[in-house]
Amino acid sequence: MIVWKRHGLVFGAGTLCILVNNGGVSPLWITGLVLLAVGGAMRWSLARRQRPRGGHAPVALNMPVEGRWIAYNGPATKVPSHNTHSHAQTYAIDLIHVPAAGPQAPPFTRVWPFGRRPDRYPTFGQPVLAPANGVVVATAGQMRDHLSRMSLPAHAFLYLEGFVRGLGWPCHLWGNYVLLDLGDGVVAGFAHLRRGSVRVAPGDRVTRGQQLAECGNSGNSSEPHLHFQLMDGPDPVTARGIPFGWSYRDDFGAERSGVPQDTTAFTSHNTSLF
Structure with a gap:
């Protein structure tokens, strides 16, 4: 498993061999090509192994x-919700804040501006x-909040960036994050957090409702949002996703x-209504 977790290095080495090659079909x-095939396999x-039982x-x-x-x-619409079991994302959900009144998020554009500062988003x-x-x-908390x-x-x-980030460590994909052990083999993951906002450290005991950090736009993120998921272990590269539910009110x-x-x-x- 330790070797399999290094698939990004194998894939990257294969890409480098092809890029520096200038002799046509050479050794x-x-x-x-062999390294690309092995890294992809x-x-x-590894992603197949992360399918929930x-x-x-x-x-x-x-x-x-x-x-x-x-x-x-989210998993209420499709499973796996993020189109993959990789990184235990089977039941993950993305949340975007939309206040009932006040400034709203800038609209999606065809060409320009290419991206906007993250603080433009509620x-x-x-x-x-x-x-x-x-x-x-x-925890991880020092990755920058990039443009949308x-x-x-x-x-x-973003798609190209996401593929490259996916070859690295979880922090490259998730950006700043917090992993919280809830007991009974359940770990909660919070990703794309704001740089410098993480208020907790490994080993801290937290209570329900305590603030952990702030939403940001770090890692593989199109705009500021919170990526949330549950998994059966603390390593998103090998863990499996776990379903969850909460109580909420609709707009009516x-x-x-x-x-x-x-x-x-x-x-x-x-x-809780459960």
């Missing part, structure tokens, strides 16, 4: 945010809360439980 070129097999009941939690939000790439700086009592097992990728050329760049005031459908606007209601 270096063939070596590069390692990544595929099934049968795990959704874990009832408080929402990790407060206020009005919209769900994207999600940026929103508090990220512990959805249950737990112990912090890992909310234009056609920037979106194309109805109380619901579970996970909102994609593009659904809802408000946190942190009293």
